[in-house]
Amino acid sequence: xxxxxxxxxxxxxxxxxxxxxxxxxxxxxxxxxxxxxxxxxxxxxxxxxxxxxxxxxxxxxxxxxxxxxxxxxxxxxxxxxxxxxxxxxxxxxxxxxxxxxxxxxxxxxxxxxxxxxxxxxxxxxxxxxxxxxxxxxxxxxxxxxxxxxxxxxxxxxxxxxx
Numbered sequence: 001x002x003x004x005x006x007x008x009x010x011x012x013x014x015x016x017x018x019x020x021x022x023x024x025x026x027x028x029x030x031x032x033x034x035x036x037x038x039x040x041x042x043x044x045x046x047x048x049x050x051x052x053x054x055x056x057x058x059x060x061x062x063x064x065x066x067x068x069x070x071x072x073x074x075x076x077x078x079x080x081x082x083x084x085x086x087x088x089x090x091x092x093x094x095x096x097x098x099x100x101x102x103x104x105x106x107x108x109x110x111x112x113x114x115x116x117x118x119x120x121x122x123x124x125x126x127x128x129x130x131x132x133x134x135x136x137x138x139x140x141x142x143x144x145x146x147x148x149x150x151x152x153x154x155x156x157x158x159x160x161x162x
Contacts, residue, residue, distance in 0.1 A: 002082050002098035004156050006048060008032040009096075012157060017059045018091025027057050027086055030096070040070055041101065042081050056101065059086040062143040068115065069124030069136045071105050078102070084156070085142045096157040097146050107145070107152050114139050 011029045024043055028036060034044040034055070042054040058064055064085075079102025087095040099107075108116040115138035124136035146153050 002084075002154055002156065003048060003053070006031070006034075006046060006053065007084075007096070007156055009157055012093050012096075015093060016091045017086065017088045017093060023059055024057055027059060030084075030086075031055065031057075041078055054081045056081060056083045057086065058083060058142070059088060060142050061088055062141050063139055064142050065137045065139050067124075067135045068121050068138045069128045069134075071101075072118075072121040072125040074102060074105065079105075085146070085153075087143050087146075093157070094159045095143070095146065095155065097142075097153040097155050099153050103152055107149060108140060116140070 007030055009030070011032075015026050015029060017023045017026065024036070028034070028044070031044050031046075034046045037043065037045055039054075042056045044055045044057070046053050079100060081101040082098050083101055083104055085095075085097045085099070086093055087097070109118060109121075120136075120138065127134055127136060146155075
């Protein structure tokens with residue numbers, strides 16, 4: 001479980017996530033006391049309760065693209081990274097959901113559509129070795145996944161008028 005006390009929800013209404021781009025700086029307000037880092041699989045980290053918590057922030061209305069080559073054979077520590085999905089409607093945040101990276105990838109591989117197969121992930125990793133700057137992407141409809149598989153996600157914030 002993601003410790004909800006590490007999220008500052010007091011600023012949710014002030015954050016506009018409309019437009020293209022990751023909006024990490026604006027979304028970073030939600031993670032007020034976290035350290036911004038530039039790692040392959042996560043954007044923020046914090047030491048809390050004698051543990052280093054790591055978070056990847058993703059914002060989307062529904063559709064999100066992932067560079068699948070990064071997710072082939074995740075290590076134990078990488079599987080514990082939390083992904084915070086910040087869903088919005090016309091730029092207004094309406095849902096924030098958490099899931100560990102390992103559980104998220106496992107779910108997508110279990111569903112097995114839109115390019116989420118072990119074969120595609122391993123192919124992406126092989127191509128990365130020859131072409132490091134190549135991106136190898138597959139889509140996921142995050143809002144739909146949360147609705148269809150709610151037990152996989154921890155809802156940290158949700159407004160009713162979506």
